[in-house]
Amino acid sequence: MTQDASFDDGREAPLNLGAFDVDDLKVMSSLVQDAVFPITEMTWRQPERRFAILLNRFRWEDDGQQRHGAERVQALLVVDNVLKISSQGVDRQEKDMVLSLLSVEFTPSDDGAGHLDLTLAGDGAIRLEVEALEVTLKDVTRPYRAPSGKAPSHDA
Structure with a gap:
């Protein structure tokens, strides 16, 4: 016997x-x-070679x-092998x-290593030199209404 789908089956799941x-x-x-994200929510654990940001x-x-x-939802963006x-x-x-x-881009070198560029609004950037590309994104809270009440826009 099969079971009917429940309301929970249709809910949106957190990203991982x-x-x-x-x-x-x-x-x-x-x-x-x-x-x-506040600047205080970035961390680099050098002995573990892990960089992480708790972002909204x-x-x-x-x-x-x-x-x-x-x-919006709070999520962890984690880069390993830094x-x-x-x-x-x-x-x-x-x-x-x-x-x-604004974006995350990877430029590989010949040996599989390379650099990961995190481009920020206002001409800011963070470059991570990595031994290999390994990035995870995991939602860690329930979604909440965006404070602005609307989607971000890039209209000039």
């Missing part, structure tokens, strides 16, 4: 994704576009925006700074 190649990363980059990402994948409005970090336009001393992530 991994990127191990450029194509995977393009999908992930589109999902974190316009994510915002817009739920681009949400098909129910017409029903319940624009939503050898070195550099940044431009990011003042770690300015503890009240809120950053907006």
Whole structure:
């Protein structure tokens, strides 16, 4: 005997994704576009070679925006195999700074290593030199109504 689908079967599930190649990363980059985070929510655990950001990402994948409005969710963006970090336009001393992530791109070298560039609004950038591409994105809270009440826009 089969069981009828329940309401919970139709609910939207939190994201839990991994990127191990450029194509995977393009999908992930589109999902974190316009994510915002306080500068204090970035961390690099050098002995573990892990860089992480707790960000508030817009739920681009949400098909129910017409029903319940624009939503964000807190998510962890974690990059493993990090050898070195550099940044431009990011003042770690300015503890009240809120950053907006525009894209994540990987440029490989011949040996599978390469660098991951996190492009930020306002000409900021973070470059992660990595031994191999390994990035995860995991939603860690329930969605909440976007404070602006609307989707981010890039109209000039």
